[in-house]
Amino acid sequence: MANRVRGSRSKKDVQQNLSTTEELLETPEALQDRIVDTEEYIKQHSTVFIIGAAIIVLAVAGYFGYQYYQTSQNQSAQEEMFQAIYYFESDSLNLALNGDGNNYGFLEIIDEFGGTDASNLAHYYAGVIELRQGNYESAIEYLDDFSASDLLVQAQAYALIGDAYLELGEHQSAASQYEKAADYNTNQFFSPQYLVKAAMAYEAAGDYAQAATRYQRIINKFPEAYEYQEAQKQRARLEALASN
Incomplete structure:
Protein backbone atom coordinates (compact mmCIF):
# COMPACT_ATOMS: atom_id res chain seq x y z
CA MET A 1 0.00 0.00 0.00
CA ALA A 2 2.85 2.34 0.94
CA ASN A 3 4.45 1.70 -2.43
CA ARG A 4 1.31 2.74 -4.25
CA VAL A 5 1.16 5.99 -2.26
CA ARG A 6 4.77 6.84 -3.13
CA GLY A 7 4.14 5.98 -6.76
CA SER A 8 1.04 8.21 -6.79
CA ARG A 9 3.02 11.14 -5.39
CA SER A 10 5.79 10.66 -7.94
CA LYS A 11 3.26 10.68 -10.75
CA LYS A 12 1.70 13.83 -9.39
CA ASP A 13 5.08 15.54 -9.17
CA VAL A 14 5.89 14.56 -12.73
CA GLN A 15 2.54 15.90 -13.93
CA GLN A 16 3.19 19.21 -12.13
CA ASN A 17 6.64 19.49 -13.72
CA LEU A 18 5.21 18.72 -17.13
CA SER A 19 2.52 21.30 -16.57
CA THR A 20 5.13 23.94 -15.69
CA THR A 21 7.21 23.03 -18.74
CA GLU A 22 4.20 23.24 -21.03
CA GLU A 23 3.34 26.63 -19.55
CA LEU A 24 6.84 27.94 -20.37
CA LEU A 25 6.63 26.58 -23.89
CA GLU A 26 3.17 27.94 -24.52
CA THR A 27 3.39 31.37 -22.86
CA PRO A 28 6.27 33.75 -23.72
CA GLU A 29 5.29 35.84 -20.68
CA ALA A 30 6.06 32.95 -18.34
CA LEU A 31 9.39 32.36 -20.04
CA GLN A 32 10.27 36.06 -19.76
CA ASP A 33 9.42 36.02 -16.04
CA ARG A 34 11.68 33.00 -15.54
CA ILE A 35 14.57 34.73 -17.36
CA VAL A 36 14.11 37.87 -15.25
CA ASP A 37 14.15 35.76 -12.08
CA THR A 38 17.38 34.08 -13.21
CA GLU A 39 19.02 37.42 -14.01
CA GLU A 40 18.06 38.75 -10.58
CA TYR A 41 19.51 35.66 -8.92
CA ILE A 42 22.81 36.05 -10.79
CA LYS A 43 22.99 39.75 -9.85
CA GLN A 44 22.41 38.95 -6.19
CA HIS A 45 25.01 36.20 -6.21
CA SER A 46 27.46 37.66 -8.73
CA THR A 47 30.43 37.27 -6.40
CA VAL A 48 29.78 33.55 -6.09
CA PHE A 49 29.55 33.12 -9.85
CA ILE A 50 32.74 35.13 -10.42
CA ILE A 51 34.67 33.14 -7.83
CA GLY A 52 33.39 29.86 -9.25
CA ALA A 53 34.39 30.84 -12.78
CA ALA A 54 37.80 32.00 -11.56
CA ILE A 55 38.40 28.69 -9.79
CA ILE A 56 37.58 26.76 -12.96
CA VAL A 57 39.87 28.96 -15.06
CA LEU A 58 42.71 28.62 -12.55
CA ALA A 59 42.27 24.86 -12.36
CA VAL A 60 42.42 24.47 -16.13
CA ALA A 61 45.36 26.86 -16.43
CA GLY A 62 47.13 25.09 -13.57
CA TYR A 63 46.69 21.69 -15.17
CA PHE A 64 48.09 22.73 -18.55
CA GLY A 65 50.80 24.77 -16.85
CA TYR A 66 51.87 21.74 -14.82
CA GLN A 67 51.89 19.53 -17.92
CA TYR A 68 54.06 22.03 -19.76
CA TYR A 69 56.38 22.33 -16.77
CA GLN A 70 56.72 18.56 -16.46
CA THR A 71 57.47 18.20 -20.17
CA SER A 72 60.09 20.94 -19.98
CA GLN A 73 61.63 19.48 -16.82
CA ASN A 74 61.74 16.00 -18.29
CA GLN A 75 63.47 17.24 -21.45
CA SER A 76 66.07 19.11 -19.37
CA ALA A 77 66.62 16.10 -17.13
CA GLN A 78 67.14 13.79 -20.11
CA GLU A 79 69.73 16.16 -21.53
CA GLU A 80 71.51 16.36 -18.18
CA MET A 81 71.45 12.56 -17.77
CA PHE A 82 73.27 11.85 -21.03
CA GLN A 83 76.72 12.18 -19.48
CA ALA A 84 75.77 10.13 -16.42
CA ILE A 85 74.66 7.25 -18.65
CA TYR A 86 77.94 7.52 -20.58
CA TYR A 87 79.89 7.22 -17.33
CA PHE A 88 77.73 4.25 -16.28
CA GLU A 89 78.36 2.42 -19.54
CA SER A 90 82.08 3.21 -19.22
CA ASP A 91 82.05 1.64 -15.73
CA SER A 92 82.90 4.98 -14.10
CA LEU A 93 80.32 4.36 -11.42
CA ASN A 94 81.24 7.14 -8.98
CA LEU A 95 81.09 9.76 -11.71
CA ALA A 96 77.80 8.32 -12.96
CA LEU A 97 76.33 8.44 -9.48
CA ASN A 98 77.67 11.76 -8.20
CA GLY A 99 78.58 13.73 -11.34
CA ASP A 100 81.90 15.26 -12.33
CA GLY A 101 81.41 18.84 -11.13
CA ASN A 102 80.19 20.02 -14.51
CA ASN A 103 77.63 17.36 -15.35
CA TYR A 104 74.94 15.93 -13.12
CA GLY A 105 75.14 12.44 -11.73
CA PHE A 106 72.08 10.28 -11.15
CA LEU A 107 71.67 11.43 -7.56
CA GLU A 108 71.54 15.10 -8.60
CA ILE A 109 69.03 14.29 -11.33
CA ILE A 110 66.83 12.59 -8.73
CA ASP A 111 67.04 15.66 -6.48
CA GLU A 112 66.69 18.34 -9.16
CA PHE A 113 64.08 16.75 -11.43
CA GLY A 114 61.80 14.83 -9.10
CA GLY A 115 58.62 13.50 -10.68
CA THR A 116 60.01 13.28 -14.21
CA ASP A 117 60.57 10.16 -16.29
CA ALA A 118 64.29 10.88 -16.24
CA SER A 119 64.32 11.03 -12.45
CA ASN A 120 62.48 7.72 -12.32
CA LEU A 121 65.07 6.11 -14.59
CA ALA A 122 67.86 7.67 -12.53
CA HIS A 123 66.51 5.72 -9.54
CA TYR A 124 67.10 2.50 -11.46
CA TYR A 125 70.66 3.42 -12.45
CA ALA A 126 71.44 4.60 -8.92
CA GLY A 127 70.10 1.35 -7.48
CA VAL A 128 72.23 -0.75 -9.82
CA ILE A 129 75.35 1.25 -8.97
CA GLU A 130 74.73 1.02 -5.23
CA LEU A 131 74.22 -2.73 -5.59
CA ARG A 132 77.49 -3.15 -7.50
CA GLN A 133 79.32 -1.06 -4.92
CA GLY A 134 77.99 -3.14 -2.05
CA ASN A 135 75.64 -0.51 -0.63
CA ALA A 155 60.77 -7.48 -13.30
CA GLN A 156 64.52 -7.01 -13.41
CA ALA A 157 64.26 -4.26 -10.81
CA TYR A 158 62.40 -6.63 -8.48
CA ALA A 159 65.09 -9.27 -9.01
CA LEU A 160 67.85 -6.77 -8.24
CA ILE A 161 66.11 -5.89 -4.98
CA GLY A 162 66.12 -9.63 -4.28
CA ASP A 163 69.89 -9.71 -4.94
CA ALA A 164 70.41 -6.90 -2.44
CA TYR A 165 68.35 -8.67 0.23
CA LEU A 166 70.27 -11.88 -0.45
CA GLU A 167 73.57 -10.08 0.13
CA LEU A 168 72.18 -8.75 3.41
CA GLY A 169 71.35 -12.29 4.48
CA GLU A 170 67.60 -11.62 4.41
CA HIS A 171 66.74 -14.75 2.49
CA GLN A 172 62.97 -14.71 2.91
CA SER A 173 62.76 -11.12 1.64
CA ALA A 174 65.02 -12.03 -1.26
CA ALA A 175 62.84 -15.01 -2.18
CA SER A 176 59.74 -12.80 -2.06
CA GLN A 177 61.27 -10.31 -4.50
CA TYR A 178 62.41 -13.05 -6.88
CA GLU A 179 58.89 -14.47 -6.93
CA LYS A 180 57.53 -10.99 -7.56
CA ALA A 181 59.85 -10.78 -10.55
CA ALA A 182 58.80 -14.23 -11.78
CA ASP A 183 55.09 -13.39 -11.55
CA TYR A 184 55.43 -10.01 -13.28
CA ASN A 185 54.71 -10.49 -16.97
CA THR A 186 55.22 -14.24 -16.67
CA ASN A 187 57.18 -15.73 -19.58
CA GLN A 188 59.27 -18.82 -20.28
CA PHE A 189 62.54 -16.93 -20.73
CA PHE A 190 62.91 -14.95 -17.51
CA SER A 191 60.35 -16.33 -15.06
CA PRO A 192 62.15 -19.69 -14.66
CA GLN A 193 65.41 -17.85 -13.91
CA TYR A 194 63.74 -15.84 -11.16
CA LEU A 195 62.09 -18.96 -9.75
CA VAL A 196 65.49 -20.66 -9.56
CA LYS A 197 66.77 -17.67 -7.59
CA ALA A 198 63.74 -17.86 -5.31
CA ALA A 199 64.39 -21.56 -4.74
CA MET A 200 68.04 -20.86 -3.90
CA ALA A 201 67.03 -18.14 -1.44
CA TYR A 202 64.55 -20.46 0.28
CA GLU A 203 67.21 -23.17 0.46
CA ALA A 204 69.65 -20.69 2.01
CA ALA A 205 66.97 -19.94 4.60
CA GLY A 206 66.70 -23.68 5.34
CA ASP A 207 63.17 -23.93 3.93
CA TYR A 208 63.67 -26.93 1.65
CA ALA A 209 59.98 -27.55 1.07
CA GLN A 210 59.41 -24.03 -0.29
CA ALA A 211 62.53 -24.31 -2.42
CA ALA A 212 61.31 -27.61 -3.91
CA THR A 213 57.93 -26.01 -4.63
CA ARG A 214 59.57 -23.29 -6.74
CA TYR A 215 61.34 -25.89 -8.84
CA GLN A 216 58.03 -27.71 -9.18
CA ARG A 217 56.50 -24.52 -10.61
CA ILE A 218 59.16 -24.52 -13.32
CA ILE A 219 58.39 -28.16 -14.11
CA ASN A 220 54.64 -27.56 -14.26
CA LYS A 221 54.54 -24.24 -16.10
CA PHE A 222 57.72 -24.03 -18.19
CA PRO A 223 58.49 -27.46 -19.70
CA GLU A 224 60.26 -25.78 -22.64
CA ALA A 225 62.54 -23.68 -20.43
CA TYR A 226 66.29 -24.18 -20.30
CA GLU A 227 66.01 -24.66 -16.51
CA TYR A 228 63.50 -27.51 -16.78
CA GLN A 229 65.84 -30.53 -16.45
CA GLU A 230 67.90 -28.96 -13.68
CA ALA A 231 64.68 -28.11 -11.85
CA GLN A 232 63.72 -31.81 -11.83
CA LYS A 233 67.06 -32.75 -10.25
CA GLN A 234 66.95 -30.01 -7.67
CA ARG A 235 63.34 -30.72 -6.71
CA ALA A 236 64.12 -34.38 -6.01
CA ARG A 237 67.16 -33.43 -3.91
CA LEU A 238 65.25 -30.84 -1.88
CA GLU A 239 62.24 -33.10 -1.31
CA ALA A 240 64.64 -35.67 0.14
CA LEU A 241 66.16 -33.03 2.43
CA ALA A 242 62.72 -31.81 3.50
CA SER A 243 61.62 -35.32 4.44
CA ASN A 244 64.63 -35.88 6.76
Missing part, protein backbone atom coordinates in the same frame (compact mmCIF):
# COMPACT_ATOMS: atom_id res chain seq x y z
CA TYR A 136 72.72 -2.90 -0.46
CA GLU A 137 70.28 -0.91 1.67
CA SER A 138 70.68 2.14 -0.58
CA ALA A 139 70.23 -0.11 -3.62
CA ILE A 140 66.93 -1.39 -2.23
CA GLU A 141 65.75 2.16 -1.52
CA TYR A 142 66.45 3.46 -5.02
CA LEU A 143 65.17 0.40 -6.86
CA ASP A 144 62.02 0.32 -4.74
CA ASP A 145 61.25 3.90 -5.84
CA PHE A 146 61.61 2.94 -9.51
CA SER A 147 58.63 1.92 -11.63
CA ALA A 148 58.54 1.09 -15.32
CA SER A 149 55.93 0.52 -17.98
CA ASP A 150 58.45 -1.81 -19.63
CA LEU A 151 57.46 -5.13 -18.09
CA LEU A 152 60.87 -6.80 -18.42
CA VAL A 153 62.74 -3.90 -16.84
CA GLN A 154 60.32 -3.76 -13.91
Whole structure:
Protein backbone atom coordinates (compact mmCIF):
# COMPACT_ATOMS: atom_id res chain seq x y z
CA MET A 1 0.00 0.00 0.00
CA ALA A 2 2.85 2.34 0.94
CA ASN A 3 4.45 1.70 -2.43
CA ARG A 4 1.31 2.74 -4.25
CA VAL A 5 1.16 5.99 -2.26
CA ARG A 6 4.77 6.84 -3.13
CA GLY A 7 4.14 5.98 -6.76
CA SER A 8 1.04 8.21 -6.79
CA ARG A 9 3.02 11.14 -5.39
CA SER A 10 5.79 10.66 -7.94
CA LYS A 11 3.26 10.68 -10.75
CA LYS A 12 1.70 13.83 -9.39
CA ASP A 13 5.08 15.54 -9.17
CA VAL A 14 5.89 14.56 -12.73
CA GLN A 15 2.54 15.90 -13.93
CA GLN A 16 3.19 19.21 -12.13
CA ASN A 17 6.64 19.49 -13.72
CA LEU A 18 5.21 18.72 -17.13
CA SER A 19 2.52 21.30 -16.57
CA THR A 20 5.13 23.94 -15.69
CA THR A 21 7.21 23.03 -18.74
CA GLU A 22 4.20 23.24 -21.03
CA GLU A 23 3.34 26.63 -19.55
CA LEU A 24 6.84 27.94 -20.37
CA LEU A 25 6.63 26.58 -23.89
CA GLU A 26 3.17 27.94 -24.52
CA THR A 27 3.39 31.37 -22.86
CA PRO A 28 6.27 33.75 -23.72
CA GLU A 29 5.29 35.84 -20.68
CA ALA A 30 6.06 32.95 -18.34
CA LEU A 31 9.39 32.36 -20.04
CA GLN A 32 10.27 36.06 -19.76
CA ASP A 33 9.42 36.02 -16.04
CA ARG A 34 11.68 33.00 -15.54
CA ILE A 35 14.57 34.73 -17.36
CA VAL A 36 14.11 37.87 -15.25
CA ASP A 37 14.15 35.76 -12.08
CA THR A 38 17.38 34.08 -13.21
CA GLU A 39 19.02 37.42 -14.01
CA GLU A 40 18.06 38.75 -10.58
CA TYR A 41 19.51 35.66 -8.92
CA ILE A 42 22.81 36.05 -10.79
CA LYS A 43 22.99 39.75 -9.85
CA GLN A 44 22.41 38.95 -6.19
CA HIS A 45 25.01 36.20 -6.21
CA SER A 46 27.46 37.66 -8.73
CA THR A 47 30.43 37.27 -6.40
CA VAL A 48 29.78 33.55 -6.09
CA PHE A 49 29.55 33.12 -9.85
CA ILE A 50 32.74 35.13 -10.42
CA ILE A 51 34.67 33.14 -7.83
CA GLY A 52 33.39 29.86 -9.25
CA ALA A 53 34.39 30.84 -12.78
CA ALA A 54 37.80 32.00 -11.56
CA ILE A 55 38.40 28.69 -9.79
CA ILE A 56 37.58 26.76 -12.96
CA VAL A 57 39.87 28.96 -15.06
CA LEU A 58 42.71 28.62 -12.55
CA ALA A 59 42.27 24.86 -12.36
CA VAL A 60 42.42 24.47 -16.13
CA ALA A 61 45.36 26.86 -16.43
CA GLY A 62 47.13 25.09 -13.57
CA TYR A 63 46.69 21.69 -15.17
CA PHE A 64 48.09 22.73 -18.55
CA GLY A 65 50.80 24.77 -16.85
CA TYR A 66 51.87 21.74 -14.82
CA GLN A 67 51.89 19.53 -17.92
CA TYR A 68 54.06 22.03 -19.76
CA TYR A 69 56.38 22.33 -16.77
CA GLN A 70 56.72 18.56 -16.46
CA THR A 71 57.47 18.20 -20.17
CA SER A 72 60.09 20.94 -19.98
CA GLN A 73 61.63 19.48 -16.82
CA ASN A 74 61.74 16.00 -18.29
CA GLN A 75 63.47 17.24 -21.45
CA SER A 76 66.07 19.11 -19.37
CA ALA A 77 66.62 16.10 -17.13
CA GLN A 78 67.14 13.79 -20.11
CA GLU A 79 69.73 16.16 -21.53
CA GLU A 80 71.51 16.36 -18.18
CA MET A 81 71.45 12.56 -17.77
CA PHE A 82 73.27 11.85 -21.03
CA GLN A 83 76.72 12.18 -19.48
CA ALA A 84 75.77 10.13 -16.42
CA ILE A 85 74.66 7.25 -18.65
CA TYR A 86 77.94 7.52 -20.58
CA TYR A 87 79.89 7.22 -17.33
CA PHE A 88 77.73 4.25 -16.28
CA GLU A 89 78.36 2.42 -19.54
CA SER A 90 82.08 3.21 -19.22
CA ASP A 91 82.05 1.64 -15.73
CA SER A 92 82.90 4.98 -14.10
CA LEU A 93 80.32 4.36 -11.42
CA ASN A 94 81.24 7.14 -8.98
CA LEU A 95 81.09 9.76 -11.71
CA ALA A 96 77.80 8.32 -12.96
CA LEU A 97 76.33 8.44 -9.48
CA ASN A 98 77.67 11.76 -8.20
CA GLY A 99 78.58 13.73 -11.34
CA ASP A 100 81.90 15.26 -12.33
CA GLY A 101 81.41 18.84 -11.13
CA ASN A 102 80.19 20.02 -14.51
CA ASN A 103 77.63 17.36 -15.35
CA TYR A 104 74.94 15.93 -13.12
CA GLY A 105 75.14 12.44 -11.73
CA PHE A 106 72.08 10.28 -11.15
CA LEU A 107 71.67 11.43 -7.56
CA GLU A 108 71.54 15.10 -8.60
CA ILE A 109 69.03 14.29 -11.33
CA ILE A 110 66.83 12.59 -8.73
CA ASP A 111 67.04 15.66 -6.48
CA GLU A 112 66.69 18.34 -9.16
CA PHE A 113 64.08 16.75 -11.43
CA GLY A 114 61.80 14.83 -9.10
CA GLY A 115 58.62 13.50 -10.68
CA THR A 116 60.01 13.28 -14.21
CA ASP A 117 60.57 10.16 -16.29
CA ALA A 118 64.29 10.88 -16.24
CA SER A 119 64.32 11.03 -12.45
CA ASN A 120 62.48 7.72 -12.32
CA LEU A 121 65.07 6.11 -14.59
CA ALA A 122 67.86 7.67 -12.53
CA HIS A 123 66.51 5.72 -9.54
CA TYR A 124 67.10 2.50 -11.46
CA TYR A 125 70.66 3.42 -12.45
CA ALA A 126 71.44 4.60 -8.92
CA GLY A 127 70.10 1.35 -7.48
CA VAL A 128 72.23 -0.75 -9.82
CA ILE A 129 75.35 1.25 -8.97
CA GLU A 130 74.73 1.02 -5.23
CA LEU A 131 74.22 -2.73 -5.59
CA ARG A 132 77.49 -3.15 -7.50
CA GLN A 133 79.32 -1.06 -4.92
CA GLY A 134 77.99 -3.14 -2.05
CA ASN A 135 75.64 -0.51 -0.63
CA TYR A 136 72.72 -2.90 -0.46
CA GLU A 137 70.28 -0.91 1.67
CA SER A 138 70.68 2.14 -0.58
CA ALA A 139 70.23 -0.11 -3.62
CA ILE A 140 66.93 -1.39 -2.23
CA GLU A 141 65.75 2.16 -1.52
CA TYR A 142 66.45 3.46 -5.02
CA LEU A 143 65.17 0.40 -6.86
CA ASP A 144 62.02 0.32 -4.74
CA ASP A 145 61.25 3.90 -5.84
CA PHE A 146 61.61 2.94 -9.51
CA SER A 147 58.63 1.92 -11.63
CA ALA A 148 58.54 1.09 -15.32
CA SER A 149 55.93 0.52 -17.98
CA ASP A 150 58.45 -1.81 -19.63
CA LEU A 151 57.46 -5.13 -18.09
CA LEU A 152 60.87 -6.80 -18.42
CA VAL A 153 62.74 -3.90 -16.84
CA GLN A 154 60.32 -3.76 -13.91
CA ALA A 155 60.77 -7.48 -13.30
CA GLN A 156 64.52 -7.01 -13.41
CA ALA A 157 64.26 -4.26 -10.81
CA TYR A 158 62.40 -6.63 -8.48
CA ALA A 159 65.09 -9.27 -9.01
CA LEU A 160 67.85 -6.77 -8.24
CA ILE A 161 66.11 -5.89 -4.98
CA GLY A 162 66.12 -9.63 -4.28
CA ASP A 163 69.89 -9.71 -4.94
CA ALA A 164 70.41 -6.90 -2.44
CA TYR A 165 68.35 -8.67 0.23
CA LEU A 166 70.27 -11.88 -0.45
CA GLU A 167 73.57 -10.08 0.13
CA LEU A 168 72.18 -8.75 3.41
CA GLY A 169 71.35 -12.29 4.48
CA GLU A 170 67.60 -11.62 4.41
CA HIS A 171 66.74 -14.75 2.49
CA GLN A 172 62.97 -14.71 2.91
CA SER A 173 62.76 -11.12 1.64
CA ALA A 174 65.02 -12.03 -1.26
CA ALA A 175 62.84 -15.01 -2.18
CA SER A 176 59.74 -12.80 -2.06
CA GLN A 177 61.27 -10.31 -4.50
CA TYR A 178 62.41 -13.05 -6.88
CA GLU A 179 58.89 -14.47 -6.93
CA LYS A 180 57.53 -10.99 -7.56
CA ALA A 181 59.85 -10.78 -10.55
CA ALA A 182 58.80 -14.23 -11.78
CA ASP A 183 55.09 -13.39 -11.55
CA TYR A 184 55.43 -10.01 -13.28
CA ASN A 185 54.71 -10.49 -16.97
CA THR A 186 55.22 -14.24 -16.67
CA ASN A 187 57.18 -15.73 -19.58
CA GLN A 188 59.27 -18.82 -20.28
CA PHE A 189 62.54 -16.93 -20.73
CA PHE A 190 62.91 -14.95 -17.51
CA SER A 191 60.35 -16.33 -15.06
CA PRO A 192 62.15 -19.69 -14.66
CA GLN A 193 65.41 -17.85 -13.91
CA TYR A 194 63.74 -15.84 -11.16
CA LEU A 195 62.09 -18.96 -9.75
CA VAL A 196 65.49 -20.66 -9.56
CA LYS A 197 66.77 -17.67 -7.59
CA ALA A 198 63.74 -17.86 -5.31
CA ALA A 199 64.39 -21.56 -4.74
CA MET A 200 68.04 -20.86 -3.90
CA ALA A 201 67.03 -18.14 -1.44
CA TYR A 202 64.55 -20.46 0.28
CA GLU A 203 67.21 -23.17 0.46
CA ALA A 204 69.65 -20.69 2.01
CA ALA A 205 66.97 -19.94 4.60
CA GLY A 206 66.70 -23.68 5.34
CA ASP A 207 63.17 -23.93 3.93
CA TYR A 208 63.67 -26.93 1.65
CA ALA A 209 59.98 -27.55 1.07
CA GLN A 210 59.41 -24.03 -0.29
CA ALA A 211 62.53 -24.31 -2.42
CA ALA A 212 61.31 -27.61 -3.91
CA THR A 213 57.93 -26.01 -4.63
CA ARG A 214 59.57 -23.29 -6.74
CA TYR A 215 61.34 -25.89 -8.84
CA GLN A 216 58.03 -27.71 -9.18
CA ARG A 217 56.50 -24.52 -10.61
CA ILE A 218 59.16 -24.52 -13.32
CA ILE A 219 58.39 -28.16 -14.11
CA ASN A 220 54.64 -27.56 -14.26
CA LYS A 221 54.54 -24.24 -16.10
CA PHE A 222 57.72 -24.03 -18.19
CA PRO A 223 58.49 -27.46 -19.70
CA GLU A 224 60.26 -25.78 -22.64
CA ALA A 225 62.54 -23.68 -20.43
CA TYR A 226 66.29 -24.18 -20.30
CA GLU A 227 66.01 -24.66 -16.51
CA TYR A 228 63.50 -27.51 -16.78
CA GLN A 229 65.84 -30.53 -16.45
CA GLU A 230 67.90 -28.96 -13.68
CA ALA A 231 64.68 -28.11 -11.85
CA GLN A 232 63.72 -31.81 -11.83
CA LYS A 233 67.06 -32.75 -10.25
CA GLN A 234 66.95 -30.01 -7.67
CA ARG A 235 63.34 -30.72 -6.71
CA ALA A 236 64.12 -34.38 -6.01
CA ARG A 237 67.16 -33.43 -3.91
CA LEU A 238 65.25 -30.84 -1.88
CA GLU A 239 62.24 -33.10 -1.31
CA ALA A 240 64.64 -35.67 0.14
CA LEU A 241 66.16 -33.03 2.43
CA ALA A 242 62.72 -31.81 3.50
CA SER A 243 61.62 -35.32 4.44
CA ASN A 244 64.63 -35.88 6.76
